[in-house]
Amino acid sequence: MPVFVKSGEDELQQSKPSSGSGRYWGLLGTGVLGGTLVLLYAVATPFVTPALRKICLPFVPATPAQIENVLKMLRLRTGSLVDIGSGDGRIVIAAAKQGFKAVGYELNPWLVWYSRYKAWREGVHHNTEFYRSDLWKVCFSQYSNVVIFGVPQMMSQLESKLQNELKVTAKVVACRFPFPTWLPDDTAGEGIDTVWAYDAQTFKLAKLEASAVASTEK
Structure with a gap:
C-alpha cells in the first residue's frame, strides 16, 4: 500500500x-x-x-432631609403639585404618597423613564405623571404647589416666570437656593438641605405695592 x-x-x-x-x-x-x-x-x-447650556439645571438627587423639609412646608396643603426639574422622581413620588396629584418635568429622558418605573414600583403611578420638557416652555398656572431645585443663575428668570403664571393661592418651595427678591414666609433645614417657602399672595402683593410706589414717584 x-x-x-x-x-x-x-x-x-x-x-x-x-x-x-x-x-x-x-x-x-x-x-x-x-x-x-x-x-x-x-x-x-x-x-x-x-x-x-447657558442656564442649566444639573441632576443632583434630593437628600432625605431635603424631601422631609419640602413635605414639612407643604403639610397643610392640598391640590396639585409640580416638581420643576424632577430628576429621578423622588419629590414627586414622596408627594404622591402624601396625597398630592404630583407631576414632574425633566429634560433628561432616561430620568423620566426611570421615574415612571420607580413610581410604578412604589405603587403611586396613578397619582404621578412625568414629562420630558424644557421648563421654560411649560406654563405652571394650573399647579397649586411648585417645588424647584434651582441654581443661582436661573432663579431671577424663574422668579419672573412664576410671578406672572401662578395663581394667588399657589405656594412655591425652593430648595438649595432662595429666590432673589421674594421674602420667604417660612424656612426649614440648614445648609444644602434648607428650603424656602413662598406664598404667591405675598409676592404678588409685594409686586403690586412696588408698582404703586414706582408710579407715584414718576
Whole structure:
C-alpha cells in the first residue's frame, strides 16, 4: 500500500487560520465596539448636555432631609403639585404618597423613564405623571404647589416666570437656593438641605405695592 507523506509546505498551509474566519471576527469585534460606544453616547449625552447650556439645571438627587423639609412646608396643603426639574422622581413620588396629584418635568429622558418605573414600583403611578420638557416652555398656572431645585443663575428668570403664571393661592418651595427678591414666609433645614417657602399672595402683593410706589414717584 502506498504511503503519502505531507510536505512541510502543506502542513504550514493547514496550520494557518482561514482569512475568511479572521475577517468575520474582526468585523464582529468592530461592530460590538461601535455599538457599545453608541450606547454610552446615548446614555451620557442627556447628563452632559445641561452643562453646556447657558442656564442649566444639573441632576443632583434630593437628600432625605431635603424631601422631609419640602413635605414639612407643604403639610397643610392640598391640590396639585409640580416638581420643576424632577430628576429621578423622588419629590414627586414622596408627594404622591402624601396625597398630592404630583407631576414632574425633566429634560433628561432616561430620568423620566426611570421615574415612571420607580413610581410604578412604589405603587403611586396613578397619582404621578412625568414629562420630558424644557421648563421654560411649560406654563405652571394650573399647579397649586411648585417645588424647584434651582441654581443661582436661573432663579431671577424663574422668579419672573412664576410671578406672572401662578395663581394667588399657589405656594412655591425652593430648595438649595432662595429666590432673589421674594421674602420667604417660612424656612426649614440648614445648609444644602434648607428650603424656602413662598406664598404667591405675598409676592404678588409685594409686586403690586412696588408698582404703586414706582408710579407715584414718576
